[in-house]
């Protein structure tokens with residue numbers, strides 16, 4: 001089968017399914033431009049999607065790769081993680097080649113966004129799959145006549161077999177803000193990060209690729225443009241408090257997010273910024 005892109009219905013939401021000749025697949029919802037599935041050739045699924053996720057637009061879909069913009073988490077006056085994850089995006093470009101499939105989705109400011117955040121902007125998310133790679137690129141254009149600043153993230157939910165048997169390598173020597181410790185700054189001095197309790201960290205100035213290792217497979221993660229990496233797992237209690245997560249869901253997910261949080265991006269009028277996260281199944 002050659003590479004192809006088709007429009008599908010995914011839990012009642014319009015979505016694009018991208019497929020390559022070698023058997024990779026990804027699904028991206030028009031709601032929030034949220035990638036909700038990625039399967040490299042030969043499988044299995046590598047993104048976590050909660051079986052209790054809401055797909056009616058009343059809340060962000062729990063899982064996949066939510067796009068957070070123009071505010072990360074509750075670090076400002078806007079709704080948590082901004083407002084674009086529950087907005088309808090439009091399809092701008094669809095392209096396939098010998099062994100890749102690529103789609104770009106776009107959203108722009110509306111009267112409702114300007115009431116919350118008085119700026120004119122355009123966002124484009126480009127999703128590309130090729131062999132065992134998923135590339136996500138977020139472009140922000142300042143369409144205003146004055147500068148604005150924002151924080152943002154590609155809030156990737158990885159699917160893991162068992163979170164306690166998962167190791168993250170590559171964070172050694174970095175400073176991180178610990179949101180489970182009132183945002184205090186810590187220094188990571190371990191050669192591997194194990195998730196054994198609630199974890200909510202913003203690692204700063206991450207310039208190296210990361211490796212997420214499980215006993216029989218690994219995932220390489222690289223980013224450009226984004227300077228921070230957020231590592232999040234709600235663990236038992238917080239997970240139980242999330243209506244859209246099954247009680248033991250935290251055992252099978254691990255968020256490793258490409259983010260621009262600790263130093264907001266300042267964007268001059270008419271200019272653009274982009275950030276990218278690349279996942280490689282190994």
Ligand SMILES: O=P(O)(O)OC[C@H]1O[C@H](O)[C@H](O)[C@@H](O)[C@@H]1O
Pocket residue numbers: 060073080081179200201230231232255
């Ligand atoms: O529940 P949400 O609004 O989707 O946020 C989910 C999580 O996102 C990020 O990873 C933050 O660091 C966490 O503090 C937050 O709980």
